[in-house]
Amino acid sequence: xxxxxxxxxxxxxxxxxxxxxxxxxxxxxxxxxxxxxxxxxxxxxxxxxxxxxxxxxxxxxxxxxxxxxxxxxxxxxxxxxxxxxxxxxxxxxxxxxxxxxxxxxxxxxxxxxxxxxxxxxxxxxxxxxxxxxxxxxxxxxxxxxxxxxxxxxxxxxxxxxxxxxxxxxxxxxxxxxxxxxxxxxxxxxxxxxxxxxxxxxxxxxxxxxxxxxxxxxxxxxxxxxxxxxxxxxxxxxxxxxxxxxxxxxxxxxxxxxxxxxxxxxxxxxxxxxx
Numbered sequence: 001x002x003x004x005x006x007x008x009x010x011x012x013x014x015x016x017x018x019x020x021x022x023x024x025x026x027x028x029x030x031x032x033x034x035x036x037x038x039x040x041x042x043x044x045x046x047x048x049x050x051x052x053x054x055x056x057x058x059x060x061x062x063x064x065x066x067x068x069x070x071x072x073x074x075x076x077x078x079x080x081x082x083x084x085x086x087x088x089x090x091x092x093x094x095x096x097x098x099x100x101x102x103x104x105x106x107x108x109x110x111x112x113x114x115x116x117x118x119x120x121x122x123x124x125x126x127x128x129x130x131x132x133x134x135x136x137x138x139x140x141x142x143x144x145x146x147x148x149x150x151x152x153x154x155x156x157x158x159x160x161x162x163x164x165x166x167x168x169x170x171x172x173x174x175x176x177x178x179x180x181x182x183x184x185x186x187x188x189x190x191x192x193x194x195x196x197x198x199x200x201x202x203x204x205x206x207x208x209x210x211x212x213x214x215x216x217x218x219x220x221x222x223x224x225x226x227x228x229x230x231x232x233x234x235x236x237x238x239x240x241x242x243x244x245x246x247x248x249x250x251x252x253x254x255x256x257x258x259x260x261x262x263x264x265x266x267x268x269x270x271x272x273x274x
Contacts, residue, residue, distance in 0.1 A: 001262075003033060003088070004108035004141070005148020007101045013173040018166040022155060023101055030104070034092045037111070038085040045069060045078045077117035084110040112140045119269045120196050132195045139188035146181040147222070147258045149174060153251050157244060168237070175230040182223055189219070196273050208271040211264050218261040225250045225257075 006026060010019040049068050050059035058064060069075035088107045091100060116122070121136040122129065153174065159167035193212070194200055229250050236243040 001144035001148040003030065003104055004112060004144040006152050007105035008145050009149040009152050009174065011101050011105060013177065014170045015166045018163060018170060031092050034088045038089050041081045041085040048074050073122060074118055077114050080114040081111060109141060112144060113137050115140060135188050135191045139185060139192060142181045142184035146178055146185065150251055150255050154248060157248055175234060178226055182226065208268060208273045211268050215261050215264040218257045222254050222257045225254045
């Protein structure tokens with residue numbers, strides 16, 4: 001999400017040379033994230049193997065790993081993820097060359113797309129399954145474009161001198177685009193719940209519905225903070241210096257709520273919605 005949101009922001013919203021400047025500044029951090037993604041991907045298949053075999057001793061058994069990779073939906077999704085993760089690491093060597101940011105955005109999108117091949121998004125067959133996966137992909141991409149760019153927003157607030165005005169321009173563009181992204185996240189989230197649950201109302205209380213409610217509260221908090229930033233703090237930044245630190249605190253709160261929502265989402269993916 002972070003890679004996709006950062007690359008897409010710099011490609012589409014950062015004016016002039018600001019995008020190149022920030023892309024250069026973020027290279028060490030992005031390089032580390034690329035390697036972390038590859039490491040996590042390499043560990044994912046043995047972890048799935050251990051869970052299915054109910055034995056950590058079998059997690060690195062070559063024959064069962066090969067069978068899992070070649071004969072299961074989880075394995076095929078993992079192969080996709082491994083290819084994208086390897087290409088991401090290789091693309092890191094391009095660094096600041098022209099085309100590096102678009103390639104990063106494309107590969108990050110491919111990694112997000114691979115998440116729709118398993119879990120609740122893959123619970124249906126036929127055309128309904130395709131609709132569910134496409135809806136989930138749109139949900140992931142919109143969320144990544146919005147929330148993955150939040151650390152970059154903090155970097156914009158640190159720009160001084162001749163870069164201050166382009167940074168504010170990029171910030172306003174992001175706030176405007178955020179309206180569309182938030183709407184897409186909410187609508188596709190409702191679509192996902194409808195497709196998983198069979199309706200927009202939960203059938204009683206369960207661990208799944210409780211965690212889902214907490215996730216919705218976290219998302220609602222992020223939306224409220226985004227509205228507060230856009231319509232109250234941003235217009236006051238030019239006249240009131242106190243608005244800037246308040247804006248930074250609000251963005252940090254959004255990032256914290258985003259991490260909470262992702263943790264809850266990871267738990268939801270392991271639970272039966274019914």
